[in-house]
Amino acid sequence: MLVCAVLAFTAVPAQAGTSEARQAAVPAVPAVPAVPAVHTRAGAVRGTAGEGYRTFDGIPYAAPPVGSLRWTPPHPALPWRGVRDATRPADPCPQPAGEIPGGSTTEDCLYLNVTTPDAARPDRPRPVIVWVHGGGFTTGAGSSYDAHRLATRGNVVVVTLNYRLGALGFLAHRGLPGSGTFGLADQQAALRWVRANIGAFGGDRHNVTLAGESAGGFSVCAQLASPTATGLFDRAIIESGPCTGRADRPFAPSALSLKAADATGTKLAKAVGCGGARHVVACLRRVSAARLLAAQDTSQQPAYATGLLPRDPNTALARGAVHHVPVLIGSNHDEGNGWAAAIIQAGTRITPANWPRTVAGFLPDPAQAPLVARTYPVTETNGGPVLGAVIGDSNYTCPTLRTGTFLAAQAPVWRYEFADEHAPPLTPAPTPFPLGAPHAGELTYLFDLGGRPRAMTPAQHRLANTMINYWSAFARTGNPNTPATPHTPIWPAGYVQSLAPDHTGPTNTTAAAHHCTLWNALP
Structure with missing residues (x-):
């Protein structure tokens, strides 16, 4: 069953009672x-x-x-x-x-x-x-x-x-x-x-x-x-x-x-x-x-x-x-943290003892659980973020990298990873652990969600401007690079453009950091 991410912002009110x-x-x-x-x-x-x-x-x-x-x-x-x-x-x-x-x-x-x-x-x-x-x-x-x-x-x-x-x-x-x-x-x-x-x-x-x-x-x-x-x-x-x-x-x-x-x-x-x-x-x-x-x-x-x-x-x-x-494609560093936080808040407690059994419920094949549990070790205090990493790496980051590989065989592809570890939250509600750069976290850098801007630091504003420069340049020419932005290499170079406040630049460690060798090998 798909667990959808409901963005916690309010849409601009519409008029009721519309019809033909x-x-x-x-x-x-x-x-x-x-x-x-x-x-x-x-x-x-x-x-x-x-x-x-x-x-x-x-x-x-x-x-x-x-x-x-x-x-x-x-x-x-x-x-x-x-x-x-x-x-x-x-x-x-x-x-x-x-x-x-x-x-x-x-x-x-x-x-x-x-x-x-x-x-x-x-x-x-x-x-x-x-x-x-x-x-x-x-x-x-x-x-x-x-x-x-x-x-x-x-x-x-x-x-x-x-x-x-x-x-x-x-x-x-x-x-x-x-x-x-x-x-x-x-x-x-x-x-x-x-x-x-x-x-x-x-x-x-x-x-x-x-x-x-x-x-x-x-x-x-x-x-x-x-x-x-x-x-x-x-x-x-x-x-x-x-x-x-x-x-x-x-x-x-x-x-x-x-x-x-x-x-x-x-x-x-x-x-x-x-x-x-x-x-x-x-x-x-x-x-x-x-x-x-x-x-x-x-x-x-x-x-x-x-x-x-x-x-x-x-x-x-x-x-x-x-x-x-041409395609510009990417994911966020902590895609799964929002779901993991909701699961923790719903009463799930993750410990080293129950982690293999718990993670089995998030895998297509429960027999994969021991290997995944060893790759993502849990302590008494990090269960939420580790579950978030499993959800995000398996469902988003590694499939996104794999998608980029397929697409690059057909047309130019540029890749990014949004990585602001202090991204403005989509909701003011407290969370059991910091969410980092979760699913949908990049949207506030491109849009005023619900018509309301989020509070940002000067460095985050600069990142928002950089991202808009990339997105609009790509729309203009099929290439996100401009003289005013840090250079992002095209896919065959094997790099991902990391997008973080004052730390935007290419990296080739994304696949390793998210254990994509493991996820790509699992059926």
């Missing part, structure tokens, strides 16, 4: 004379101005997937008359409470947000970064990621988006077209919108980088392996979402088979009273989103052996059956 009527009846636009309207192919939008940037929130890229459109591939958004209010984000897609306070049950959610530096018509079109949010394919929203620092310092256009989540995004059922991949199809629809419309916002439709973290990173992997994504993006950034995840890795599988997804769909249908219906999908379409959320598995992944995703991304990568685009 939103597309036909455009609300009045507040008087904002400083922000001229931008004309998309479906109609004009007017956003808001910030210091050196403009944002356009809640732009529809597909029709609301409601009623008979629930569990269908995304349909085109309806055009509108007049100027559409793009000053507030749309509702997040249906999800349980977590990152989104109170959760959401609004299925009219296929909207995106555009952040662009001030000048609408720059001398030359700007690179575009399309950001896919994480959240275990069950939570999250594009509006949670305030991208103004990335846009202004990087001089790039940033698009964040919502996509269908949970059972509404990844239900599989025999005979249902698009089974198991509706959320991925939404992402492709958003990319098609970008190709068609981003020029109106000063973006370069011929220079689009697809980027994401965690489930967003796994999504990028899926799109790299998807034949229906051909031509939709030109570069890729994968943060903490290795393409070599497996279904038997509890914290980071990237996809599951259609057969397994069908079984999950059958279980859901029975749970909501549709298992014995003559037309199961028609019955499911009458079930409320709230009831589906209550009945769905906590583990959700896209399905392969489908039209959109013919192969498991892991298999596609090994065979070279992926889009050959």
